Every structure is written in structure tokens, then in C-alpha cells.
Amino acid sequence: HTLRARILSVIDGECYSIVYQPIVHVVEHRLVGHEALTRFTAEPARPPDQWFAEAAEVGLQEQLELTVIRKALLNLHRLPGDTYLSLNISPETILKGAVPAVLAGYPLERIVLEITEHASIEDYSLIATELAPLRAKGLRLAVDDAGAGFASFRHIIKLHPDVIKLDISLVRAIDKDLCVRALAAAIIRFAEETNSKVVAEGVETAEELAVLRTLKVSKAQGYLLGRPVPYESLALSGYPPG
Ligand code: G
Numbered sequence: 001h002t003l004r005a006r007i008l009s010v011i012d013g014e015c016y017s018i019v020y021q022p023i024v025h026v027v028e029h030r031l032v033g034h035e036a037l038t039r040f041t042a043e044p045a046r047p048p049d050q051w052f053a054e055a056a057e058v059g060l061q062e063q064l065e066l067t068v069i070r071k072a073l074l075n076l077h078r079l080p081g082d083t084y085l086s087l088n089i090s091p092e093t094i095l096k097g098a099v100p101a102v103l104a105g106y107p108l109e110r111i112v113l114e115i116t117e118h119a120s121i122e123d124y125s126l127i128a129t130e131l132a133p134l135r136a137k138g139l140r141l142a143v144d145d146a147g148a149g150f151a152s153f154r155h156i157i158k159l160h161p162d163v164i165k166l167d168i169s170l171v172r173a174i175d176k177d178l179c180v181r182a183l184a185a186a187i188i189r190f191a192e193e194t195n196s197k198v199v200a201e202g203v204e205t206a207e208e209l210a211v212l213r214t215l216k217v218s219k220a221q222g223y224l225l226g227r228p229v230p231y232e233s234l235a236l237s238g239y240p241p242g
Pocket residue numbers: 036037038039047048049050052065068069088089090116228
């Protein structure tokens with residue numbers, strides 16, 4: 001199959017790189033972590049989610065996801081010791097059972113797995129069960145894109161996530177649309193009452209950040225605070241903006 005061959009050549013030829021986006025505590029003005037994101041250098045140029053979707057179509061989702069996670073982890077020991085690394089992974093890949101082996105030898109208390117909820121998974125308690133032993137040793141779990149798409153609270157409740165990432169679509173309108181602000185406030189309240197932390201995604205403007213602060217969100221990520229860049233371009237010292 002030609003698509004399968006193309007994905008395999010991306011994996012074998014390492015036609016991708018990892019960029020790291022800062023996650024900032026905007027009240028205490030300090031760096032708390034980074035999200036690792038993949039950039040593909042192979043032709044034709046396509047956004048990363050499309051590469052991952054195509055890999056899934058040809059049965060290479062787990063292989064591609066784990067390959068880029070291994071690469072992202074290689075820089076963990078060079079990141080400040082009091083910061084964490086947030087890694088995107090699909091629920092399907094978690095259920096394949098390879099996460100413990102991939103994370104073996106790394107400090108679990110410095111790793112967050114971000115999962116985006118997906119229609120194909122019926123029972124998220126299986127994810128919670130699969131990851132329970134690693135979570136007992138410090139691994140944290142984040143629900144990505146909360147407030148959008150499939151990120152329904154039916155699933156979030158079963159995961160008891162350590163972190164809830166407020167979707168970019170909510171952040172984008174939070175300073176303009178009272179209904180969006182109300183929905184964000186409800187998610188933030190839910191997080192508070194269930195002992196999850198909130199990270200706002202995709203913060204681009206000072207106005208968005210100001211509203212998030214009034215809603216008591218203290219951690220944020222977005223172009224305003226730092227773009228995803230290669231490890232070598234990270235400003236690891238200095239005063240994060242915001
Ligand atoms: O970084 P960017 O906006 O371009 O990424 C778009 C989407 O692609 C992300 O929201 C995520 O769904 C997916 N993505 C990017 N990098 C990774 C990765 O390393 N692993 C997985 N599983 N998905 C990724």
C-alpha cells in the first residue's frame with residue numbers, strides 16, 4: 001500500500017522534528033512545562049494531525065505516536081528539572097499497552113500524557129485502569145481540547161484527569177462571547193471541584209489572558225507566551241511573558 005509505505009518512510013527516514021511549546025504559570029510568571037509537538041518535513045506538506053490520521057488509517061498510529069514520543073523524551077533531561085513535558089498520545093495507543101515500556105527509565109513525575117477524546121473509544125475507564133500503575137508513580141494525565149469536539153464530560157469523569165486543557169476554540173472567544181465565557185467558567189469550576197488543574201491553550205492576546213485570569217486560570221500556553229520551537233531555540237532562562 002502506497003500510503004503505508006509513505007508513512008513507514010517518514011518513520012524510518014526520521015522526516016519529522018519535535019518542537020516544544022512553553023506552558024507558563026501566568027500568576028507567578030514562571031515556566032512550568034512544555035508540550036511536545038511534531039512537525040513533519042516530508043512532502044507533501046500537511047499539518048501534523050493529518051499525518052497522524054493517515055498513519056491510523058493504515059495501522060501505523062501506535063508506531064508513529066511512540067516514535068515521536070521517544071524522540072521528544074530525549075530532551076527531557078535538558079529541560080529545567082522543575083518543569084514537566086507534556087506528550088500527545090491517542091487513547092487507542094494507550095490501550096495497546098506499550099506506554100510503560102516507552103516511559104521506562106524516565107522520571108514519571110515530570111511527564112504528562114495528553115489525550116484527546118475520540119469517538120472510537122467507548123469506555124474511558126479502561127484508559128484509567130491501564131495507566132493506574134504509572135500514575136501511582138507520578139505520571140499525570142491531561143484531557144486535551146476540553147470544550148470542543150468529542151471532549152465530553154461523560155469521558156472526563158472516568159479519567160479523573162490531573163489536568164484539563166481548555167480548548168483553543170473557547171480561549172479564542174473568551175473575551176468576546178459571554179456564552180463561551182460561561183462555558184469556560186463551568187469547565188474551570190468543574191476542574192476545581194474535581195481536583196484537576198486547568199491549562200488554557202492557544203492564548204494569543206493580552207485580552208484573552210486577562211479574562212482567563214479573572215476566571216482564576218493560572219496556567220496557559222499559546223503564541224502570546226511562546227511559540228512551539230525546536231529545543232535549541234527555547235528560552236529556558238529569563239522571565240516568561242504574561
Ligand atoms: O502543533 P499543531 O497545531 O500543528 O498540531 C495539530 C494537532 O496535531 C494537535 O492538536 C495534535 O492533535 C496533533 N499532533 C501534533 N503533534 C503530535 C504528536 O506528537 N503526537 C500526536 N499524537 N499528535 C500530535
